[in-house]
Amino acid sequence: MTLIIRDNLQETYKDVYTDEALAALSALVPFNQRIKTAMADRLKRRADRQKTKTRITFLEPESLIPGTAIAVQDARDGQFEGSVIPADLQRQWIQGTGPAAKPNAPVENSIRNVAYALLSGADGWMFDGEDALGQITTMSLDNQRNLKLAIHKDPVFLKVAEQVAQEMNRWSNSFLGREMITDWETQLNFTTKIFRARGLHLDDRHIRDADGTALAASIVDATLYVVNNHQALQKAGSSIVLYLPKIQTAGEAAVWNDLLDALESQIGLPAGTIKVYVLVEQLEATHQLMEIRAALGKHFVGYNTGRWDYINSVSDAMAWDKTFINPNIEAITMTYGYMRNYEDRVRRAVNTPDLHGNFALWQGGMEPNIPVGSEAGVAASMEKAVAGAGREQREGASGKWVAHWKMVHIVRPVWEKVGEANQLGREFPRLTYTQADADGLILIEPAPTDIRGARNLVSVALQYGNAFGQGMQAAALKPADFFGNDDILYLMEDMATGEIRLSILWEWVHKGAVLTDDDPETGTKAGTVFSEELYQKLVAEEYEKLLKAASKDVYESSKTTTLPIALAIANVYTLSAVKPPWFIDLLNINLNNLDLDVAKKRIQLYMNTLVEDGKRITENLDFVATSPYV
Numbered sequence: 017m018t019l020i021i022r023d024n025l026q027e028t029y030k031d032v033y034t035d036e037a038l039a040a041l042s043a044l045v046p047f048n049q050r051i052k053t054a055m056a057d058r059l060k061r062r063a064d065r066q067k068t069k070t071r072i073t074f075l076e077p078e079s080l081i082p083g084t085a086i087a088v089q090d091a092r093d094g095q096f097e098g099s100v101i102p103a104d105l106q107r108q109w110i111q112g113t114g115p116a117a118k119p120n121a122p123v124e125n126s127i128r129n130v131a132y133a134l135l136s137g138a139d140g141w142m143f144d145g146e147d148a149l150g151q152i153t154t155m156s157l158d159n160q161r162n163l164k165l166a167i168h169k170d171p172v173f174l175k176v177a178e179q180v181a182q183e184m185n186r187w188s189n190s191f192l193g194r195e196m197i198t199d200w201e202t203q204l205n206f207t208t209k210i211f212r213a214r215g216l217h218l219d220d221r222h223i224r225d226a227d228g229t230a231l232a233a234s235i236v237d238a239t240l241y242v243v244n245n246h247q248a249l250q251k252a253g254s255s256i257v258l259y260l261p262k263i264q265t266a267g268e269a270a271v272w273n274d275l276l277d278a279l280e281s282q283i284g285l286p287a288g289t290i291k292v293y294v295l296v297e298q299l300e301a302t303h304q305l306m307e308i309r310a311a312l313g314k315h316f317v318g319y320n321t322g323r324w325d326y327i328n329s330v331s332d333a334m335a336w337d338k339t340f341i342n343p344n345i346e347a348i349t350m351t352y353g354y355m356r357n358y359e360d361r362v363r364r365a366v367n368t369p370d371l372h373g374n375f376a377l378w379q380g381g382m383e384p385n386i387p388v389g390s391e392a393g394v395a396a397s398m399e400k401a402v403a404g405a406g407r408e409q410r411e412g413a414s415g416k417w418v419a420h421w422k423m424v425h426i427v428r429p430v431w432e433k434v435g436e437a438n439q440l441g442r443e444f445p446r447l448t449y450t451q452a453d454a455d456g457l458i459l460i461e462p463a464p465t466d467i468r469g470a471r472n473l474v475s476v477a478l479q480y481g482n483a484f485g486q487g488m489q490a491a492a493l494k495p496a497d498f499f500g501n502d503d504i505l506y507l508m509e510d511m512a513t514g515e516i517r518l519s520i521l522w523e524w525v526h527k528g529a530v531l532t533d534d535d536p537e538t539g540t541k542a543g544t545v546f547s548e549e550l551y552q553k554l555v556a557e558e559y560e561k562l563l564k565a566a567s568k569d570v571y572e573s574s575k576t577t578t579l580p581i582a583l584a585i586a587n588v589y590t591l592s593a594v595k596p597p598w599f600i601d602l603l604n605i606n607l608n609n610l611d612l613d614v615a616k617k618r619i620q621l622y623m624n625t626l627v628e629d630g631k632r633i634t635e636n637l638d639f640v641a642t643s644p645y646v
């Protein structure tokens with residue numbers, strides 16, 4: 017199969033696009049069409065639900081999981097072959113997450129992120145190819161390059177790691193009162209390496225198939241990571257582990273399963289060698305948890321409650337229902353209405369035995385706090401972070417995600433104190449599939465819905481769009497009103513947390529959220545209906561604050577380049593009657609573009625395509641083909 021690689025990248029990244037990797041990509045090209053079809057099906061289901069105003073439902077027990085010979089009822093009963101949990105995944109108290117590359121940085125600087133991760137003392141680290149990894153220029157390839165250098169213990173990486181270890185110890189001496197790393201070379205072997213491939217909904221920016229169709233990013237990410245690193249990982253006695261994001265249905269899980277089988281077969285690995293965690297980030301997936309487990313069979317090891325994407329997916333799935341209105345984002349914790357019920361289904365699903373009595377893992381969701389700020393601010397936020405982790409541990413999670421290496425030794429003691437490697441097989445009632453269960457998954461409860469909440473949504477959404485344009489798909493952000501206030505910490509924001517903010521604003525504008533509190537500054541009262549005018553007023557005010565902010569919070573150069581583009585995108589997303597399915601689409605088509613007029617044309621093109629043809633634009637609009645690889 018022919019591949020077309022953009023510009024001269026085959027040459028400049030020949031350490032990533034190795035012959036073996038290109039051969040595997042060529043062999044997997046047939047999956048491209050299958051993925052594109054699955055994504056068209058997704059959009060159609062979404063459009064049909066909106067048109068007919070229908071909710072997501074459970075699958076018919078007698079039906080087969082699409083793409084498999086497994087009956088839904090069998091999956092629910094655990095009548096399928098799952099996986100034994102490998103030794104290096106048995107204890108995953110803390111998994112850190114983060115990108116393995118930085119924007120516009122030489123390798124010696126960019127690879128520092130991998131050193132922080134592998135020296136952090138986290139039980140596992142999910143190196144991100146998706147929501148936290150910037151995609152400007154060639155970042156997805158830099159990410160792959162850095163991981164390969166680190167996993168192969170290249171001297172370039174080891175030199176950086178030695179230096180970073182000293183810096184980390186300086187911080188931990190002052191913050192924790194002790195060194196966090198005693199022997200940096202030994203420490204590098206501690207953390208299980210995990211990679212998150214991009215979801216099925218995204219296209220790679222650098223490779224197309226023979227027809228000129230962009231290759232699905234999932235194929236590219238999984239293939240490059242596995243092919244380039246499987247031997248080194250296995251030689252070190254490590255598992256090959258992926259996180260799979262944003263799966264919506266068991267049928268999509270079956271596509272992933274077949275893709276992984278084909279990849280294993282291509283490079284001579286026994287079927288089921290690659291292990292996967294699945295992020296439960298979609299309302300539809302929560303209706304099909306056992307079915308997804310079954311479809312992934314021997315590859316599947318566990319679920320993660322990917323809470324931020326999840327909130328967005330519920331908002332998106334319920335966009336047609338005028339009564340479904342989320343409150344302030346700060347109120348949507350894991351114990352809030354539909355979130356509580358979602359978490360409960362995940363823990364029940366992983367603790368249902370399969371055919372051989374195997375259970376699966378539940379890794380708790382993301383803790384977005386970072387311990388940087390005033391002493392009082394850090395103390396208060398860390399208390400909350402530890403309390404949140406303690407709650408998840410008690411509810412049955414075998415571990416947690418943190419967004420920064422500084423958080424590892426703050427949250428890990430929650431599990432250290434308990435001491436059990438995991439909570440595999442803890443008793444919970446079996447899943448049921450009643451109307452009441454389905455209703456619980458969209459349960460809204462009364463909670464603050466106010467102007468402070470709206471300002472927070474607007475300000476961070478604009479800053480997030482700006483950071484994305486600068487190549488930082490994750491960034492530490494806070495609302496502009498709190499710039500300079502060290503008692504309020506910056507929180508980790510990434511594609512997921514950025515997107516929910518706009519989704520909630522869309523609900524408030526189009527469904528007329530009723531404010532719960534008076535706001536003297538705008539003169540609105542409890543009972544005021546949120547409107548487009550109110551949104552426009554808040555956006556104008558918050559944008560002005562960002563223009564006036566110091567460079568520490570809003571890069572000066574971004575104020576005339578990526579920030580106005582972020583504003584244009586936020587406005588179109590929030591004000592369009594037709595809700596875009598993914599915020600990232602509008603951001604992606606403007607990657608590497610700093611011109612507002614060009615951006616406006618692209619945004620218009622996207623919206624016209626969506627409204628008129630019911631299609632998304634996901635390809636790299638700046639793709640310049642060179643000679644094909646055959």
Ligand SMILES: CC(=O)SCCNC(=O)CCNC(=O)[C@H](O)C(C)(C)COP(=O)(O)OP(=O)(O)OC[C@H]1O[C@@H](n2cnc3c(N)ncnc32)[C@H](O)[C@@H]1OP(=O)(O)O
Nearest residue numbers: 113114128129132147148324419420490491492508510512
């Ligand atoms: C909802 C979800 O999908 S969650 C999963 C996806 N999200 C993520 O993975 C977010 C991960 N976190 C991050 O990317 C970062 O912590 C951020 C962007 C939030 C904050 O980063 P910064 O503002 O650079 O933090 P800070 O200045 O304290 O970082 C200090 C150093 O640690 C590095 N670092 C910080 N966090 C991480 C991380 N998670 N992984 C690797 N390195 C990190 C920074 O790059 C920086 O390196 P340097 O010394 O070479 O400059």
Ligand SMILES: O=CC(=O)O
Nearest residue numbers: 322323324325512
């Ligand atoms: O991807 C993770 C999430 O919390 O969303």
